[in-house]
Amino acid sequence: MAIRLGNTCANCENLMEQNMCAIHKVTVSKIYTCDGFKMKAALNDDRNCVSCLRYEGSECANPQKAAPGMLCSSWAPRAMA
Structure with missing residues (x-):
């Protein structure tokens, strides 16, 4: 597939x-x-903590580990464009 x-x-x-x-x-x-x-x-493929809507927020899945450059399965885009 x-x-x-x-x-x-x-x-x-x-x-x-x-x-x-x-x-x-x-x-x-x-x-x-x-x-x-x-x-x-062109699609933005900059997926990491800095571009995540949840970064440094109360909904962050890994607040103790989150750092620039890191990617996790809970990433959410900060902006659509």
Whole structure:
């Protein structure tokens, strides 16, 4: 089975700040997709504690170990774009 990026809003160039769709003008989530999907030209693959939404927060899964450059299974993007 091949592994590939999904045609979801998280990978769509029409996703604006605060998860607003530029085409449909509604708030969407990363699991949504539609016929107007257009893949982002470049995806940000900078996944580590510094780019994690939970870094140095109360929801961090590993607060005693979290450090720049580290990646864990609880990583969440700080920003969608």
